[in-house]
Amino acid sequence: MNRRMFLAAAALGTAACSHRPQSPWRALTPEEAATLEAWCECLIPEDADAGAGRAGVVRFIDTQLCGKYKRHRKTYASVLAAMDTASRGAYRTPFASLPLARRTVLLDQFEKGEHRKAFDLVLDHSLQGYYGNPRHGGNAGFVSWRMLGVPPAPVRGRS
Amino acid sequence: MPLPLVDAVIVGAGAAGPVIARQLTAAGWRTVLLERGKWYTPWDCRKDDLRNQRNPTLGNAFGPDDEGNPRVAVAPDGTESIVAPSESGYQNNAACVGGGTLSYGAMAWRYHPHDFRMASTYGAPQGSTLADWPIAYEDLEPYYERAEWEMGVSGDDSNNPFKGPRRKPLPMPPVSPQGREHEILDKGARRLGLHPFHIPMLRNSVPYNGRSACMRCRWCVGFACEVDAKTGAQNTVLPTALQTGLLELRTGCMTSRIVLDEGGRATGVRYFDASGKACEQPARVVVSSCGAIESARLLLNSAHRLFPNGLGNRHDWVGRNLQGHTYTGACGLFDRITYDDLGPGASIAVCDFNHGNPGLRGGGALCNEFIRLPYQFVGKRPPGVPRWGQAFKDWMRQAYRRTICVMGPTQEMPTFESRVQLDPRVRDRFGLPVARISGSRHPHTLEIGRAMAAHADAWLKESGAVGTWLMLPGQGVSAGQHQAGTCRMGNDPQTSVVDRHCRVHDVDNVFVVDGSVHVTNGGFNPVLTILANAYRVGEFIASSGLRSRG
Numbered sequence: 001m002n003r004r005m006f007l008a009a010a011a012l013g014t015a016a017c018s019h020r021p022q023s024p025w026r027a028l029t030p031e032e033a034a035t036l037e038a039w040c041e042c043l044i045p046e047d048a049d050a051g052a053g054r055a056g057v058v059r060f061i062d063t064q065l066c067g068k069y070k071r072h073r074k075t076y077a078s079v080l081a082a083m084d085t086a087s088r089g090a091y092r093t094p095f096a097s098l099p100l101a102r103r104t105v106l107l108d109q110f111e112k113g114e115h116r117k118a119f120d121l122v123l124d125h126s127l128q129g130y131y132g133n134p135r136h137g138g139n140a141g142f143v144s145w146r147m148l149g150v151p152p153a154p155v156r157g158r159s
Numbered sequence: 160m161p162l163p164l165v166d167a168v169i170v171g172a173g174a175a176g177p178v179i180a181r182q183l184t185a186a187g188w189r190t191v192l193l194e195r196g197k198w199y200t201p202w203d204c205r206k207d208d209l210r211n212q213r214n215p216t217l218g219n220a221f222g223p224d225d226e227g228n229p230r231v232a233v234a235p236d237g238t239e240s241i242v243a244p245s246e247s248g249y250q251n252n253a254a255c256v257g258g259g260t261l262s263y264g265a266m267a268w269r270y271h272p273h274d275f276r277m278a279s280t281y282g283a284p285q286g287s288t289l290a291d292w293p294i295a296y297e298d299l300e301p302y303y304e305r306a307e308w309e310m311g312v313s314g315d316d317s318n319n320p321f322k323g324p325r326r327k328p329l330p331m332p333p334v335s336p337q338g339r340e341h342e343i344l345d346k347g348a349r350r351l352g353l354h355p356f357h358i359p360m361l362r363n364s365v366p367y368n369g370r371s372a373c374m375r376c377r378w379c380v381g382f383a384c385e386v387d388a389k390t391g392a393q394n395t396v397l398p399t400a401l402q403t404g405l406l407e408l409r410t411g412c413m414t415s416r417i418v419l420d421e422g423g424r425a426t427g428v429r430y431f432d433a434s435g436k437a438c439e440q441p442a443r444v445v446v447s448s449c450g451a452i453e454s455a456r457l458l459l460n461s462a463h464r465l466f467p468n469g470l471g472n473r474h475d476w477v478g479r480n481l482q483g484h485t486y487t488g489a490c491g492l493f494d495r496i497t498y499d500d501l502g503p504g505a506s507i508a509v510c511d512f513n514h515g516n517p518g519l520r521g522g523g524a525l526c527n528e529f530i531r532l533p534y535q536f537v538g539k540r541p542p543g544v545p546r547w548g549q550a551f552k553d554w555m556r557q558a559y560r561r562t563i564c565v566m567g568p569t570q571e572m573p574t575f576e577s578r579v580q581l582d583p584r585v586r587d588r589f590g591l592p593v594a595r596i597s598g599s600r601h602p603h604t605l606e607i608g609r610a611m612a613a614h615a616d617a618w619l620k621e622s623g624a625v626g627t628w629l630m631l632p633g634q635g636v637s638a639g640q641h642q643a644g645t646c647r648m649g650n651d652p653q654t655s656v657v658d659r660h661c662r663v664h665d666v667d668n669v670f671v672v673d674g675s676v677h678v679t680n681g682g683f684n685p686v687l688t689i690l691a692n693a694y695r696v697g698e699f700i701a702s703s704g705l706r707s708r709g
Contacts, residue, residue: 042547042548043547043548044547044551044552045548045549045552047549047552049552049556064217067217068217068218104548107547111546123546123547126547127534127537128209128216128217128534131208131533131534131536131537131555132208132209132216132533132534133206133207133208133209135207136209136217144533145533147555147556148533148555148556148559148560149498149559149560150377150498150500150533150559150560151500
């Protein structure tokens with residue numbers, strides 16, 4: 001790939017992913033992001049150590065949905081909508097506003113039911129975002145590595 | 160227009176190709192080495208837990224790229240899928256100068272003498288093509304030694320009574336200090352009457368060959384070495400060969416076929432260069448060193464009037480007997496911290512269970528595992544621990560620094576049905592038919608794997624684990640980084656692809672030199688055997704007279 005092709009491809013990628021200049025999210029709508037935040041925080045809850053929210057798990061997923069995980073965008077859109085619908089049906093409340101215990105009940109259902117595959121995908125991506133290298137948008141400030149007691153990676157030239 | 164004639168063209172600059180180049184250039188051969196991937200340096204080491212050769216969640220670090228390099232994976236139930244190089248099912252190793260040796264864990268095992276005589280030792284189980292090698296341990300021993308000393312291996316196997324005879328010890332001591340897991344497991348093994356020792360590694364424990372010693376970081380297997388202490392073809396034999404001035408390494412070059420003349424003798428290879436231009440490189444000798452999947456594919460893609468089903472494939476053996484290793488073992492939770500952040504992590508092994516297991520044909524080495532990076536550790540979850548929520552987070556926090564895993568590469572029973580074919584529909588970015596991979600593990604392989612896991616479990620318990628859980632083998636074809644077997648070496652042209660000199664039976668100037676030729680794959684990581692065999696065959700080619708004949 002020459003420089004011009006690279007620039008063209010990069011511009012295309014940006015155009016496809018930043019059509020909401022007022023939103024902090026690149027691939028997700030604000031509603032989807034709120035649902036996903038509530039979902040991921042349930043998978044990796046905050047306690048003495050950061051949960052998914054503070055670790056930036058949704059930022060990781062949103063970033064990858066504009067890159068390597070572009071192919072999963074439809075799955076996210078449909079399963080997040082399905083979760084919100086289920087929540088409104090059962091509790092007349094958006095999923096993002098439910099208390100943790102009720103979110104857990106719904107996630108248990110999704111884990112075992114027809115959305116099992118999508119649930120597994122979100123779970124795996126969340127664990128990547130939480131426990132993976134911070135360079136991809138998650139594990140902000142090395143929170144999970146500090147939690148586990150492993151020192152952050154040395155940065156060549158700076159340590 | 161064809162390029163100027165050279166003495167030899169070697170396809171693939173992975174483990175074996177550069178060794179062949181080193182042997183041929185030392186004998187004065189003008190040689191061209193073609194590599195489809197790039198040439199990386201230690202500066203290309205990114206310690207990225209999600210993007211490396213071991214864990215390509217977000218892509219391979221050292222090739223192939225996900226675009227334009229598909230394969231077709233056929234599951235045991237017949238389901239087909241088109242897979243990209245970073246997806247499971249692809250059976251990827253690497254595509255770069257050095258191949259797997261750039262980013263591997265670097266265990267440097269000699270096979271056991273019995274590993275070359277599996278059929279004579281045990282008899283083949285029904286449904287398996289288990290056979291003897293046409294060469295013995297003694298034939299390879301001088302070349303094992305050569306690889307160990309010329310490239311550089313550290314470790315200490317003096318406490319391993321099960322090894323084949325060696326004339327010289329390893330040139331470097333093991334890395335020091337040995338690490339906490341090693342100390343814990345050493346005591347447990349000795350109490351069980353086992354014979355623990357320091358794993359041989361293609362890794363500098365002290366400065367050697369002008370390169371520095373290992374700095375003990377945790378990003379080892381799957382990564383390039385930042386301080387170039389890990390030894391591969393790219394930082395040893397390849398520079399030696401290039402220094403002669405007789406070798407030309409061309410990267411970004413994808414070989415499409417071996418070209419044969421009317422009489423069925425090779426005249427060179429065709430390839431696409433880095434700009435995509437079709438080229439032809441004439442040569443007196445052609446060597447395929449692309450790894451077990453791509454070497455088989457290259458032969459199958461080189462059909463000819465005399466070999467309509469592919470070069471070397473008159474008896475339908477090219478691509479057959481695809482095998483790797485079935486990794487099984489156990490993890491143990493300890494009541495104290497076992498993690499010391501000292502890479503590479505893997506350090507201690509026993510070979511008590513490679514052979515002599517009652518009722519079983521072979522077995523495998525058992526070793527403590529390389530450091531589990533946090534995301535990799537997620538996959539070590541024991542049964543009974545929930546997959547998510549507070550309980551899973553608690554388990555990660557409790558177990559991460561208190562867990563030791565012992566695993567081993569169970570030697571597989573090869574089968575005729577586990578194989579590489581050309582896919583009839585799917586093509587790569589050059590329009591070449593891609594590898595289609597199908598098959599499954601032989602039931603006896605799974606039986607051996609379960610026995611190895613039980614031994615690992617007992618070792619961990621004796622070492623003080625307060626809880627253990629097994630890592631048991633699943634079904635599916637096995638290849639990946641230890642891929643082997645697809646161009647079997649043998650004396651009978653009806654049941655093998657190459658002869659004992661790794662020369663294709665039908666064609667006197669085409670050689671296959673990589674894991675493809677392994678009849679069986681030992682209960683060990685295969686790289687040192689691939690390197691030793693390349694030293695042996697390189698020496699044979701250099702003295703063969705083929706240079707003056709063509």
